[in-house]
Amino acid sequence: MERRGVRRHQRIRSTSISTGLVVLVLVVLALVVTGSPGWPRVRETFFNGEDARAVFPDVLGGFWINVKLFMICEVAILALGLAVALARTARSPWLAPVRVAAVVYTDLFRGIPTILLILMLGFGVPALQLQGLPTDELFWAGVALVLSYGAYVAEVYRAGIDSIHPSQVASAEALGLSHTQALRHVVVPQGVRRVVPPLLNDFVSLQKDTALVSVVAVFDAVFAARDYTAYNFNYTPYVVVACFFIVLTVPLARFTDWLSRRWMERERAGQL
Amino acid sequence: MTTGPAGDGPSQPLLRVSNLRKTYGERVVLDDIDLEVAAHDVICLIGSSGSGKSTLLRCLDLLEDIDDGVIEFEGREVSDPRIDKRAVRQRMGMVFQAYNLFPHLTVLDNITLAPRRVHGVPRAEAEQQAYELLARFGLADHETLHPDRLSGGQQQRVALVRALATKPALLLLDEITAALDPELVGDVLTIVRDLAAEGTTMMLATHEMTFAREVATRVCFLDDGRILESGPPDQVFTDPHEERTRQFLRRVLP
Numbered sequence: 054m055e056r057r058g059v060r061r062h063q064r065i066r067s068t069s070i071s072t073g074l075v076v077l078v079l080v081v082l083a084l085v086v087t088g089s090p091g092w093p094r095v096r097e098t099f100f101n102g103e104d105a106r107a108v109f110p111d112v113l114g115g116f117w118i119n120v121k122l123f124m125i126c127e128v129a130i131l132a133l134g135l136a137v138a139l140a141r142t143a144r145s146p147w148l149a150p151v152r153v154a155a156v157v158y159t160d161l162f163r164g165i166p167t168i169l170l171i172l173m174l175g176f177g178v179p180a181l182q183l184q185g186l187p188t189d190e191l192f193w194a195g196v197a198l199v200l201s202y203g204a205y206v207a208e209v210y211r212a213g214i215d216s217i218h219p220s221q222v223a224s225a226e227a228l229g230l231s232h233t234q235a236l237r238h239v240v241v242p243q244g245v246r247r248v249v250p251p252l253l254n255d256f257v258s259l260q261k262d263t264a265l266v267s268v269v270a271v272f273d274a275v276f277a278a279r280d281y282t283a284y285n286f287n288y289t290p291y292v293v294v295a296c297f298f299i300v301l302t303v304p305l306a307r308f309t310d311w312l313s314r315r316w317m318e319r320e321r322a323g324q325l
Numbered sequence: 326m327t328t329g330p331a332g333d334g335p336s337q338p339l340l341r342v343s344n345l346r347k348t349y350g351e352r353v354v355l356d357d358i359d360l361e362v363a364a365h366d367v368i369c370l371i372g373s374s375g376s377g378k379s380t381l382l383r384c385l386d387l388l389e390d391i392d393d394g395v396i397e398f399e400g401r402e403v404s405d406p407r408i409d410k411r412a413v414r415q416r417m418g419m420v421f422q423a424y425n426l427f428p429h430l431t432v433l434d435n436i437t438l439a440p441r442r443v444h445g446v447p448r449a450e451a452e453q454q455a456y457e458l459l460a461r462f463g464l465a466d467h468e469t470l471h472p473d474r475l476s477g478g479q480q481q482r483v484a485l486v487r488a489l490a491t492k493p494a495l496l497l498l499d500e501i502t503a504a505l506d507p508e509l510v511g512d513v514l515t516i517v518r519d520l521a522a523e524g525t526t527m528m529l530a531t532h533e534m535t536f537a538r539e540v541a542t543r544v545c546f547l548d549d550g551r552i553l554e555s556g557p558p559d560q561v562f563t564d565p566h567e568e569r570t571r572q573f574l575r576r577v578l579p
Contacts, residue, residue, distance in 0.1 A: 232443055
């Protein structure tokens with residue numbers, strides 16, 4: 054009984070210390086920022102309530118484009134990434150060209166900054182004036198995002214596939230399954246499950262990077278904000294857009310944490 | 326050095342191994358292995374760890390490539406690299422020491438995967454057969470669980486059911502009780518004993534000497550990659566010819 058009391062006392066003490074420290078640090082930071090010589094000026098140009106209200110509808114409209122782009126690209130990226138990862142693990146000599154293509158693709162597209170890809174595809178491909186190809190900048194900006202992220206996601210998938218113990222393949226093959234069947238029914242389902250947390254992490258990043266499409270004059274949230282800024286010499290819209298992105302990404306980030314924790318607990322439970 | 330006479334088995338053995346040799350780089354892990362398995366035989370491989378028991382079973386299931394020698398299964402040479410390994414494995418079942426169940430699938434899906442995907446058995450029929458086998462092995466009502474919810478003994482029994490579900494002509498068991506708690510070993514051995522009584526052809530690597538003596542039709546003592554001695558269990562266990570066998574048995578027998 055006495056021990057329990059002591060433990061409770063220790064717990065309360067450590068909670069109050071951490072809460073107090075967090076509040077203290079926040080207060081000090083706020084004082085430093087608001088006490089800085091340029092603060093009135095910054096408040097006027099970045100945190101202007103009137104400008105925020107004025108730009109809100111435009112940013113909201115533009116942000117819808119970001120959300121749609123994210124949703125469509127995400128599906129395409131998942132499919133492309135898995136296809137590339139599988140191509141890299143293929144062993145048949147007939148598939149050697151596919152394997153080489155997959156390696157070249159990941160090396161190339163992971164190496165090019167996403168913003169350059171968007172610029173090149175968004176302006177370059179429509180300029181080709183090829184019959185039958187869409188000339189919409191938004192479309193090509195989306196393709197650029199898919200290509201760039203597909204390379205990353207392929208590597209994440211591959212790590213998951215490689216992490217499956219060879220004994221699983223051995224027992225699948227001992228049952229008479231072909232290499233493809235072993236991949237399809239045994240290796241890939243387990244590998245993908247293992248990499249869901251890192252995949253979701255990549256998608257938090259993708260949500261933000263949809264902002265890059267503004268560089269090819271797609272009227273997304275950032276472009277709307279820049280448009281407003283250019284006319285009114287006030288940077289408040291950028292802060293508004295930032296808030297939008299935070300509202301979108303924080304729940305996904307929390308969900309990722311929750312999911313990884315739950316799976317970790319489950320895997321540990323299985324080992325008992 | 327070589328196995329004894331093929332004995333009183335039928336004229337055509339189910340499995341015939343001659344002169345098998347397996348190396349990992351410089352290291353020779355199996356050498357000069359000759360072996361015949363007739364239908365309804367129960368062959369027990371005994372010997373200390375690292376003597377090549379598991380490797381031999383893996384070679385027979387074509388999970389390892391062999392360097393020399395011939396493996397004939399059901400009258401066909403299967404050690405030929407051009408052979409379709411899948412066709413051979415469809416006629417053999419293998420159970421591993423570490424169960425190797427598929428953790429993402431339920432017990433039922435673990436068992437029906439091969440019958441459905443490899444043997445083309447319709448789902449309903451495969452599941453019906455799985456239920457029957459599960460009930461027989463004391464695992465009724467476990468079919469919807471995932472393997473990690475089962476005890477080690479239950480997992481190993483599921484692995485046995487999974488191997489039996491494809492009705493193999495030859496069952497290879499690789500130290501299937503070695504990873505189990507002593508109190509769970511009995512359940513699994515009872516099943517193997519029943520299978521032997523039914524006439525299932527089996528080849529098993531084991532450290533359970535009492536069990537080997539009881540179920541085996543022939544015992545092979547492996548030492549350093551060679552079958553040093555082989556014969557009926559009574560002869561090998563009570564009157565071994567080789568000094569090495571005697572040493573080994575003195576250490577492992579109570």
